[in-house]
Amino acid sequence: MEKFEYQPEEINNKENLEEKESIEKIEKSSLSSKNKIDLMLLSLDKKKAAFLGDFDIAESEEHREKLIKEFSKELDNIRLLLDSINLPYEITRKIEDDNEIIGFSFMVAKENDDLTKIKEAEKNKDDRTMGLLLGYPETAVSAYCTKDALDIHTEIPKEEYDALRKEGILPFLEFSPSKLHWKEELAWARSNKKIIEENSPSTFNEAVEDTEKYINNIYL
DSSP, rough: OOOOOOOOHHHHHHHHHHHHHHHHHHHHHSSSSHHHHHHHHHTTSSSSSSEEEEEEEOOOOOHHHHHHHHHHHHHHHHHHHHHTTOOOOOEEEEEETTTEEEEEEEEEEHHHHHHHHHHHHHHHTTTHHHHTTTTHHHHHHHHHHTTTBBTTSSSSSSHHHHHHHTHHHHHHGOOBTTTTTTTHHHHHHHHHHHHHHHHHHHHHHHHHHHHHHHHHHHHH
């Protein structure tokens, strides 16, 4: 009997189908738009690791109990989602009360080796390694937490900021660009924007809406 072997095209088709299924599961999840984007880019090999999570400040005992209940359900849903799309992860913070801050967090990676690397980087407070694993441009990673970092919301001309806002690129600038290279770093953001637009238009629209709400609440 002739032995059947996968051909490259068949392997690619299988991988593409798995990626599509993962994107659909992420899209239908209860994750925030930011977390959806991070997971989609992770699934599509555009980054090596991501942090997921949520938190809020308890304003009363009743609110605290409500948050714990909601976040516990969200944590379980994320865990089930990550298991279903075969991404290695570690729950780095379970639901807990920390000075009235209720929340949880996950560390997720594309491969087990990358999960080990991001865990080690966080333990050692190695921001550079973490930034690169999270997929950010190297020039932005180098400028992080220095005088060379740029606040995109407040430190560029208003007309340029308004143009970026109209373009819908702000959800993909969830990092600190560098003052010297921020225009080149826009290419990285535009690439990710295009990927999400093509693979999940609903997630892209949701992210733009969420960013607009944030801007209106904080900066205007």
